[in-house]
Amino acid sequence: MIAENLTNVKNNIKEACLKAGRDVSEVTLVAVSKMKPIEDILEAYDAGIRFFGENYVQELAEKMEELPDDIKWHMIGHLQRNKVKYIVGRVDMIHSVDSRRLALEISERSLKLGKVTDILAQVNMAGEESKFGLRPDEATDFAIAVSEMKGIRLRGLMTSAPFVEDAEKNRNIFRSMKDLSVDIMKKNIDNVLMDTLSMGMTADYKVAIEEGATLVRVGTAVFGERNYGGLR
Numbered sequence: 488m489i490a491e492n493l494t495n496v497k498n499n500i501k502e503a504c505l506k507a508g509r510d511v512s513e514v515t516l517v518a519v520s521k522m523k524p525i526e527d528i529l530e531a532y533d534a535g536i537r538f539f540g541e542n543y544v545q546e547l548a549e550k551m552e553e554l555p556d557d558i559k560w561h562m563i564g565h566l567q568r569n570k571v572k573y574i575v576g577r578v579d580m581i582h583s584v585d586s587r588r589l590a591l592e593i594s595e596r597s598l599k600l601g602k603v604t605d606i607l608a609q610v611n612m613a614g615e616e617s618k619f620g621l622r623p624d625e626a627t628d629f630a631i632a633v634s635e636m637k638g639i640r641l642r643g644l645m646t647s648a649p650f651v652e653d654a655e656k657n658r659n660i661f662r663s664m665k666d667l668s669v670d671i672m673k674k675n676i677d678n679v680l681m682d683t684l685s686m687g688m689t690a691d692y693k694v695a696i697e698e699g700a701t702l703v704r705v706g707t708a709v710f711g712e713r714n715y716g717g718l719r
């Protein structure tokens with residue numbers, strides 16, 4: 488079932504790339520495995536997936552212990568500063584950095600381990616009350632501020648677009664994200680790469696790819712519906 492889902496998702500990614508004139512190698516699928524059991528993750532792993540996204544620190548830490556070392560874990564959920572120590576040095580990328588204080592904590596913890604952690608700046612492009620993230624007009628100053636922090640490297644931007652039935656409704660949001668990332672890239676800020684754009688989920692990853700996503704975070708289309716009943 489999961490292998491079949493993955494075949495579908497990968498085909499959709501290829502189609503979206505073709506439509507947009509992009510090479511399929513530009514887009515990485517991050518399989519979002521939050522609230523899914525180890526067996527499901529192993530099924531995706533056996534089908535060749537190596538990038539997995541998780542939202543909750545404790546769940547992520549537990550899964551990292553049990554699963555193969557060559558998995559690249561992406562922290563995509565809201566992160567509190569006091570939990571940074573549990574994941575730094577062990578995750579491939581943190582997508583959800585939305586304040587200088589959080590960035591500084593990640594930097595300092597990384598330096599203690601002699602590492603540099605790749606991060607993305609989370610942007611609340613649609614201005615939704617319920618969502619975390621910087622305002623779009625704060626993103627450039629944020630990039631400048633974190634460029635001074637030696638233990639992190641800002642690789643780009645991340646957004647969670649509104650939930651919509653019709654993915655086309657999010658196209659402008661994705662386009663604005665791409666524009667914002669190009670604007671910041673053009674400033675040539677030291678230590679800021681802007682080669683990564685994390686956007687697009689099950690409902691809208693095809694449109695996100697057409698608009699320039701390099702990482703898509705897909706959960707439901709890979710693993711099936713989540714059961715929120717047991718949410719910690």
Ligand SMILES: *Cc1c(COP(=O)(O)O)cnc(C)c1O
Nearest residue numbers: 519563688689690704705706707
């Ligand atoms: C849960 C989650 C996803 C995956 O959502 P699906 O709709 O299941 O694909 C992607 N990004 C973030 C930040 C999430 O929390």
